[in-house]
Amino acid sequence: MSGQRDTEFDALLVLSFGGPEKPEDVRPFLGNVTRGRGVPPERLDAVAEHYMHFGGVSPINALNRDIIERVEAELRGAGIDLPVYFGNRNWHPMVEDTVARMRDDGVRNALVFPTSAWGGYSGCRQYDEDISRARAAAGEDAPTLSKLRQYYDHPLMIAAFADAIRAAREQLPEEVRDRARLVFTAHSVPLAADAKAGPPAAGGNLYSRQVADASRLCAEAAGVDDFDLVWQSRSGPPQVPWLEPDICDHLDTVAAAGAPAVIVCPVGFVSDHLEVVWDLDTEARDKAAELGIGFVRVATPGTDPRFAQMIRSLVEERRDGAGPARLGREPLLGATVDGLPCAVDCCAPARRPGAR
Structure with a gap:
């Protein structure tokens, strides 16, 4: 100009x-x-x-x-x-x-x-x-x-996620709500890309650190003391390391630990993109059904x-x-x-x- x-x-x-x-x-x-x-x-x-x-x-x-x-x-x-x-x-x-x-x-x-x-x-x-x-x-x-x-940590967005977590929990049968595992998920990226996230003075890995911080804030606001952070939607050759574990792999861990249900919060997404409606609402939900555990997905904050x-x-x-x-x-x-x-x-x- x-x-x-x-x-x-x-x-x-x-x-x-x-x-x-x-x-x-x-x-x-x-x-x-x-x-x-x-x-x-x-x-x-x-x-x-x-x-x-x-x-x-x-x-x-x-x-x-x-x-x-x-x-x-x-x-x-x-x-x-x-x-x-x-x-x-x-x-x-x-x-x-x-x-x-x-x-x-x-x-x-x-x-x-x-x-x-x-x-x-x-x-x-x-x-x-x-x-x-x-x-x-x-x-x-x-x-x-x-x-x-x-x-990522704006008070209004954290509050929207926290209320959505509480609403999702209420969708589960009453007898399993207190034992349902809260799992946060965000889009995976290659480890090399995450290492470059942020200026050198910030120490790198800014993306994964922010996602972890947001997960902590949302859990605290929803009154949940213990939770997991996993990743989703990775692509590319298997020899390239990405952020892990994947949400579907992690569901095996949740089931093996005896949790009767999982509350999945797509903290990395502001709206129901394809990664949410396919990777979570379709693939992850089907995997949970195979494992015999309940599955409920937290609403994204965009609406x-x-x-x-x-x-x-x-x-x-x-x-x-x-x-x-x-x-x-x-x-x-x-x-x-x-x-x-x-x-x-x-x-x-x-x-x-x-x-x-």
Whole structure:
């Protein structure tokens, strides 16, 4: 952008991963996700079947549109005049098209809310790359895009998860509730990628540390003293080590320990993405049934009114220069301007085979 930059924000961009909305979208979408990664066609075929199980439609776009409607209402209620735009990394509306439309609408200085709460390459820095790519495509009149900070431990999100844990527990038969095992799960990443998550001064492994911190906070808020943290949705060759254990493998451990049921909380996800409705609601649920233990899945916070309230509070925090509302103890990074990484050598990319 040429000339003097504005100091006031005049729009909000919700930036997400994207997903197919009809069967013919599935393979092109997966091609976008895995471009340059050398993923074999048979792996894409297997993942495509997961989408076809749900009619070739990922829930993510519809859920994001619902979040945007709630955020618009929250902003209006607070007297904040910010139009809200929607752009994706891998499927329509593509972020490049959205930022071009923002430019044409006269937006000069927008905030960006990424639908990932975490540090690390995939959860944070890749969104910076999306911003930079979209601005470059829009040309010299592209708006400034300032990404909001990570929010994994925001009080409103922790409260939403905690209430959802309590509600899920009530779905179990009364005689097993007190003995059900609470298990948190998040998207696995290669160990090498997690080691690079965060700037060197933060000590690395920022993603897994934040997930562990969020799990602790949610359990404490729900009144649970003991819990497990596991991982899900890994892909790629078996010789590449990823964060473990996998949720389905861990269910064997839970059953062997004598727990009659499991309460699975997808703490790593803000909405019911395919990784939730397939990997948990389908595969993990089926595995629990095979083992003869009860299974209940905790709701994600995206449909909770407090999630939109949290986004409004993040906007107000950035606009007013207020201190962050947070409960955790791990570093918070991620706030950027024009997609520039928030720290030198922070969350360097790592090749990660596979598809979401």
